[in-house]
Amino acid sequence: MSQQLIESHRENAEVYTDPVVCKQKTLQLLKEINMPNGLLPLEDIFEVGRNVETGFVWLKQKKAKEHKFKKIGKLVWYDTEVTAFVEDRRMKKVTGVKSKEILIWVALTDISITDPEGKKITFGTPTGISRSFPVSAFEEEEEKEEEKK
Template identity: 75%
Template sequence: MSTSQQIDSHRENAEVYSGDAAVCKQKSKELLEKINMPKGLLPLDDLVEVGHNAETGFVWLKQKKSKTHYFKGIGRSVWYDTEVTAFVSDRRMKRLTGVKSKEILIWVTICDISIKDPESGKITFGTPTGISRSFPASAFEEEEEKK
């Protein structure tokens, strides 16, 4: 099933915000806050739609064009496709699509993001191959909040 088909299948009964990029960005941050994830985890601009189906836990974010963001705190670039989707729950984003991290010279697909132990202050990123890596969750707080 394509990402667009998946979004369409979860659209019914979902909370959807579209059009205003500022409203969409605000809603994406509120969603991250609701699931206890760092608010800078999805630093997307030019969002055209944000949706959340609370019943199924499915979330989608659509932006005008793909974006690469450099996280200084971990020294890594992360690429976000025009459509990013995931199933969310408390401190977890699973079956994530549209996100890749640059590891040395290759782009690695990220399919799972979780905070298993909030006390540790670590956030873990998993790949489809089962390899995972943890970083300080603080590296994904919003840039403005750090200043």
């Protein structure tokens, strides 16, 4: 289904396929929409697309990836294709991202920073249940510390 969605937004979209440029564009996108730079810790990204008119973005990586955000102890799974509609401090209609809650994987469909100070980030599910965490838990510095070990 996400492939059909990507195709429907491909016209007039900026599409990048160089892995180095894809990583840069992912970080640039997060910065532009005022989201933490470690929110999408994808690897081997081979395509990034963005339709500025519709706000639709997609990221394709070679294989699905699990990532543990150590500061909050949360395991998140990123599919080979991650899509979303983006706007300032929000990613909505997200596909390809799940969080492990006790024993089950729960799809995340909405990610937003709604508090006025920008210190909390909220993750919503298709059922309307949401949880908030400190934005600092999703900053990339966490990854750099891991690499030093």
